[in-house]
Amino acid sequence: MTDDPHKRSTAFATIVVLAGAGGLCWMAATATARFIEERSLQDVSVALDTGGYEWADVATNGLQVQLSGTAPSEVQRFRAMTQVAAVVDPSRIIDEMQVATPDAITPPDFSVELLRNDEGISLIGLVPAETDRLAVVRNLQSETAAPQVVDLLEAADFPTPDGWSEALEFGLRAAQIARHAKISVAPGLITINAITDSAAEKARLETALRRTKPADLVLVSEISAPRPVIAPFTLRFVIDEEGVRFDACAADTDVGRDRILAAARTAGLQGPTGCTIGLGSPSPDWSNAAVQAISTVAGLGAGAVTLSDADIALFAPASVERDIFDAAVGQLEQDLPAVFSLQAELEQPADADAGPVEFIASVAPDQTLYMRGRITDQRMREAVDSFAGSRFDQVESTLRTDDSVPGGWTVRVIAALEAVATLRNGAVTVTPELVRITGTSGNRNASEQAASTLSQRLGAGAQYELAIRYDERLDPLLGLPSGDECVAQLNTIMSESAIGFEPNKSVIAGDPAETLGRLSEAMDNCTVFQIELSGHTDSQGSEGFNADLSRARAQAVLTAMVEADIDGTNLTARGYGESQPVASNETEEGREANRRIEFRLLSDAPVRREALPEPVVVSGVTEEEQATTHVDHEAEGENPDEAPQQVAVDDSDPASDAAIAEADSQTDGAADGNEATGIGGPDITMPAGPYVHSPAVVGVAEAVVSQSQTGLDADEENVRLPVMTPDEDTPRPEPRPAGADEGAE
Secondary structure (H helix, E strand, C coil): CCCCHHHHHHHHHHHHHHHHHHHHHHHHHHHHHHHHHHHHHHHHHHHHHHHCCCCEEEEEECCEEEEEEEECCHHHHHHHHHHHHCCCCHHHEEEEEEECCCCCCCCCCCEEEEEEECCEEEEEEEEECCCCHHHHHHHHHHHCCCCCEEEEEEEECCCCCCCHHHHHHHHHHHHHHCCCEEEEEECCEEEEEEECCCHHHHHHHHHHHHHHCCCCCEEEEEEECCCCECCCCEEEEEEECCEEEEEECEECCHHHHHHHHHHHHHCCCCCCCCCEECECCCCCCHHHHHHHHHHHHHHHCCEEEEEECCEEEEEECCCCCHHHHHHHHHHHHHHCCCCCEEEEEECCCCCHHHCCCCEEEEECCCCEEEEEEEECCHHHHHHHHHHHHHHCCEEEEEEEECCCCCCCHHHHHHHHHHHHCCCCEEEEEECCCCEEEEEEECCCCHHHHHHHHHHHHHCCCCEEEEEEEECHHHCCCCCCCCHHHHHHHHHHHHHHCCCEECCCCCCEECCCHHHHHHHHHHHCCCCCCEEEEEEECCCCCCHHHHHHHHHHHHHHHHHHHHHCCCCCCCEEEEECCCCCCCCCCCCHHHHHHHCEEEEEEEECCCCCCCCCCCCEEEEEECCCCCEEECCCCHHHCCCCCCCCCEECCCCCCHHHHHHHHHHHHHHCCEECCEECCCCCCCEEEECCCCCCCCCCCCCECCCECCCCCCCCCCCHHHCCCCECCCCCCCCCCCCCCCCHHHHHC
């Protein structure tokens, strides 16, 4: 067969064309694959960087996307895969990533917080799974009187650490005996923060914890006791030659204590000094008054200030100038809170010629009399001390003798003491020119009565100044109860219609409305007193359970009283458990008597919310009218024909009348040297006003002489008063018997 050249050339051309087309396709495919690889690499890299997977490596091979690297966790590996799959087809992804080997799991820190208060016990924390949580709850329910036990524990399946079981067991025991506490339990460690009802309870709790603590357990405790009741609430700050110091210091709050101590340090106090924080403050402004008083003493440079409840006494020595003292007192009076009253005194020089003669006395609310100043001689001092002892519960006297005092001085002193004896508390200053009395009384007419007493004892012409404040709580006409009377009435109500409780619970049983109504009526005039509701139980059950139960029951009664619209501002609740039985716990009747709620007075000083009204200052000069007392001589069997003699008592001599008044109960029947059953003969001229017989003065006897005999000297110290010092066997003075005057007629 003949070879055709045309055909051969056509075949060659076809091959060339096909080869060229194939080359072009290869080149296009290569370029396309390279583009896809580069684009995929770029997109995946951006996606991984954006997701924060820097640990992942990416490579492309054609359409395949290869991921490699070590992921921190399986979760991170999966998230990286998901991030890449959002950019390229998941079928193109080749996963060559590894996951890092995880570290061994560390057991958690096991701990439990036991929080206990009047509402119950709460358990919060993480415990090992092996811990029997139900047994823990049952233990607390059976050994305490907590209203509820709340289990908020979590468990973890890890081995129990060393020291955990001992710590948890001790923590449960601590929760049984500490009624208000936060107890933190950790392996080998117990931390207790608790509040107790008293210092004794604090000591008991600390002793119990130390006694029951395992030897290998670390105990960290911070236990606090409540504030004590301070009555009277007292602070005394002194600056003298011995330095700056507190003789007594009481504060109502932590902030108040810090302010008081800061003021004292500013005044020059050195070294560590304590100030007791307690209950019984007469006003929330106690610290303000104390700071102002301390600053005043510091400004004077010397002196002393005493705060006793709402009464403030400022004393400055004679070295302080009068102008400076007056300015300081005036400023202090302006700065003091309204409820406080100030009495200020500037000491007179020791030399009698250096200043006026003075007698100063003050009466405390407990009827203790403090006297200082001058008196004529030892005999007159004993007479004044004896008279004071007949009028006041206690007497503290620092009187000094001075024979240069003016005539009639002792009578002025005794008259002033008799006038101030009618006050609840106060002070009297006697000078030759003036008798000044200040104080507080429950008698609206106290100023008038004091003026009448001075007129009766001193006669006409004696100048006086009275500033007596009225306190309605002391007014017998209003019949307001005292603190003791309030508590007695409340306890009577509880004994007659006691509030009952469900067995072993603090839930009030039955309807207490009637009892609460009676308590509300009794509390109407008693809300100003600080009163404690004391809960008591019998001896059945554990000591800790009974203490908790008594506390919870007292608190339940207090809550019920507040819900019945009784003001509970000054009421507190405390549980004593079985510690104060009133009957034997061996019988059912005795146990029932021991299960009780009682009221107890914490302080007999009322808590004042408003200041007492300002005293009305009364000043004037005593007056007198003539009055005659006639004696029936026939009744005494005497000769009626004898002209009755009239003993003239010099009206200008106030000592004469006062001396007669002091001694009349002891000298009845002694006149003109005659021993008789009544007063024989003379009519005695008496000063104006109602005549009130004074109690006899122990050991004092005095003879009244007639006008025909030597008259009474203007200086009553010239009248001889034989004085015997009283002892334990000396009869106490008696008031003049009623109707003695009528019997003498």
